[in-house]
Amino acid sequence: MRVLYFAWVRERIGKTQETITPPASVETVRDLMAWLAGRGEAYAYAFENPAVIRAAIDRAHARPEAAITGAHEIAFFPPMTGG
Amino acid sequence: MATIRLQREDFDIGAETAALANGRTDIGAVVAFTGICRGGDGGQPITAMTLEHYPGMAETEIARHVAEAESRWPLIGVTVIHRYGRVVPGENIVLVLTAAAHRADAFTAAEFLMDYLKTRAPFWKEEERAGASAWVGASETDNAAAQRWATPSTCSDAAE
Numbered sequence: 001m002r003v004l005y006f007a008w009v010r011e012r013i014g015k016t017q018e019t020i021t022p023p024a025s026v027e028t029v030r031d032l033m034a035w036l037a038g039r040g041e042a043y044a045y046a047f048e049n050p051a052v053i054r055a056a057i058d059r060a061h062a063r064p065e066a067a068i069t070g071a072h073e074i075a076f077f078p079p080m081t082g083g
Numbered sequence: 084m085a086t087i088r089l090q091r092e093d094f095d096i097g098a099e100t101a102a103l104a105n106g107r108t109d110i111g112a113v114v115a116f117t118g119i120c121r122g123g124d125g126g127q128p129i130t131a132m133t134l135e136h137y138p139g140m141a142e143t144e145i146a147r148h149v150a151e152a153e154s155r156w157p158l159i160g161v162t163v164i165h166r167y168g169r170v171v172p173g174e175n176i177v178l179v180l181t182a183a184a185h186r187a188d189a190f191t192a193a194e195f196l197m198d199y200l201k202t203r204a205p206f207w208k209e210e211e212r213a214g215a216s217a218w219v220g221a222s223e224t225d226n227a228a229a230q231r232w233a234t235p236s237t238c239s240d241a242a243e
Contacts (some may be wrong), residue, residue, distance in 0.1 A: 007135055007207035008218045059140035061203070075137060075205075079221030082134070082141075082165065082206025083118055083177055083197055 001068070003036075005046070006077035009053060012046035022068075029055045030064035032074065046076075054079055085149045085161040089141055091168040094178050103160045103180050110159050112186035114193040116179040122172035127212040134167045134176065137205035141165070148199045152181070155195070156188040163196065165206065195232050202229040 004017045026035045030050065037047035047053065055062045056075040068074060086102070088094075096115055104110050123129040149161050160182035170176060179196050183189040200206075201222075208219040 004137070006137055006205070007209070056137070056140055056205070059137075059143055061144075075140070077137070077205065078207060078218065080202060080205055081208045081219045081221055082136070082204045083201035083225075 001071055002073045004073065004075040006075065008078055009046050009076050013042050027067060027069065028064065029057070029062050029066050029068060029074070032068055033064075033076070036076075052078065084159075085146070085153070086163070087142055087145050087149060088164045089136060089138070089167060090164065091166065093166070093175055094164045096178060099162050099164065099178060099180060103162050103182055107159070109184060110182045111184045112189040113180060113182045114186070114189040116177075116193050116197055117175055118177035118197070120170045120172050120174050120176055123212070129172055129210045129212055130214075131169055131171050131211045132176075133169045133209045133211070133216075134165075135207045135209065136165070136167045140205050144204050145200065148196060148203065151199075152192045152196055156181075156183065156192040158183050158188065158192055161192070161196070163200070165200070165204065167206070198225070198228040198232060201225040 001020060002017060003020050005013050005015060010016055022032060022035050026032050033047050033050045033053060037044050053076050057066055057068060057071045058073055096117060100113055100115060104113050120132050121129065145163050149163060152158060152161065158181055162178065162180040164178040166176055177200065179193050181189040181193040202225050209216050210219055
């Protein structure tokens with residue numbers, strides 16, 4: 001699946017997007033954040049406080065407990081500040 | 084019926100209002116909200132602001148909220164234009180136009196759309212002050228403003 005990062009999540013990780021293949025045990029958005037946080041120092045920094053990170057599955061807002069099975073595109077970003 | 088655009092360039096409120104309302108006789112009210120880049124709230128002045136967005140999702144998310152506004156108020160037309168990229172204080176950021184037969188629906192729907200754009204549309208502002216950049220944090224006031232529109236059917240959605 002493709003993972004996209006925005007704003008300071010993107011800056012901390014140092015990538016705008018990447019393709020990942022998490023193990024089957026990674027079932028939810030929350031699981032995926034924990035798994036990504038284990039990929040290195042930059043990821044651990046980006047996901048140090050998962051409670052403040054928002055996620056979208058296939059371009060729709062998703063809660064931490066949302067299942068990621070079958071998702072093509074998952075995005076992680078800080079709370080939105082548009083308008 | 085709704086016009087939704089994300090663009091780097093500025094917009095012309097007069098031209099957008101004309102495009103929405105000209106030639107129609109069923110519109111009695113057009114409310115126009117323009118969000119403008121402020122130069123700061125005291126302290127170091129803001130020299131510029133960069134708006135990052137999630138292409139693909141931003142348009143879909145705005146369209147979803149426009150559809151909700153259309154289902155809640157009898158709107159005749161809606162225009163939402165949101166800029167991205169770098170803007171300087173005094174420049175426009177966002178335009179919301181709502182057209183209805185009567186002003187109350189147009190006012191309320193415009194406010195609803197702005198409150199949701201602030202908290203749910205995937206845009207992020209980064210401010211530049213004295214050569215340093217910092218991401219703008221989410222505002223509790225904005226969250227509370229969006230929350231007050233939640234209905235029993237949208238509560239779970241708004242809490243995401």
